[in-house]
Amino acid sequence: MNKSKSLTIINLAEKAKFYTSLCLGTVAFVSVFAFLFLIPFVVDPAITSLMADYDTVPVTCIATNHIYTEGISNCSWSSCKEGCTKEATRCHQIYVNYSKIPFREFKYQSHVSWDVVETRFLINPEGCGYPPSVNCSHFAKQYGYTTAGTPFPCYYSRVYPEMVVARYSWDDTLRHLVLSLAIPNLLFVASVGVLSYWYCPGCGRTCQKYMHHFPAEEDEYEENTYYNSQSFTKIHG
Structure with a gap:
């Protein structure tokens, strides 16, 4: 009866290990592709934004020209694109002047000189x-x-004074960068680490070898020292 119960427990443990391993393998696989997906969409833009060093205090802008055009040849750039990977066939091109005067102080200015135009x-x-x-x-x-x-x-x-944007948050940009780097990599490392511990035959033996290697050497050294001291006493006694 006890033997049958033990076999049932072993079978359940093996099944649990199998399905857990399957989940961990899937997590590791998905983490790699998620990280590769996040590089062009989150990581690279976030790094570029941080390197551009946008002023976190909004300044004052005024639109001077707005062009709506169609055709790939006419849309060499666009103020706004819905989709970062496709070519724009219809685009809005907006030009602005801006002053480095903070926007909250702009209404108190009697005269405004624009730092960058068009x-x-x-x-x-x-x-x-x-x-x-x-x-x-x-x-x-x-x-x-x-x-x-x-x-x-x-x-x-x-860094690039000609670059002007409508939306920017240093905190959000840094948070998105850290999360996009940390989460996929931590999940991948954790999943691979558990799977390696379970299924790598040499991992456990290697750890045990290093754990017992140095104490054994110390015991051998003490034993040799004892015998050498006894020999020295006999010869010179």
Whole structure:
């Protein structure tokens, strides 16, 4: 009876180990592809944004020109693209002037001199995104068309002063970068580590070898020292 119960427990443990291993292998596989997917969409844009060193305090912008055009040849750049991997066949191109005066202080200024004029204006550092966070029609209505000439807050790059964006958050950018680097890699390392411990035949023996190697050497050294001291006493006694 006890033997049958023991076999049942062993079988359940083996099944649990098998399904756990299957899940860990899937997690490791998915983590690799997730990391490769995040590199062009999150990691690279985040690093580029941080290197551009955007001013975190919004300054004052004013739209000077808004062009709507169609055709790949006419859309060499776009202020907003819904989809970061496809070529734009319809695009909004908005140009702005901006002053480094903080937007919250702009209304107190009697005279404004623009630091950069007629520069390209982008919805975010990547100039693209996916609905619902990025809606290019709404963006064009907000910053172009009839609103042209109305001051609004924007963010400029300290490294590349000609780069101006409508949305930027240093905290969000850094958080997205850290999460996109940490989560897939930690899941991959943890999954592979557990699988290696379970299925790598030499891992356990290697650990035990290193654990017992040094104590054995110490015992042998003490034993040899004892016999040498006894021999020395007999010879010179």
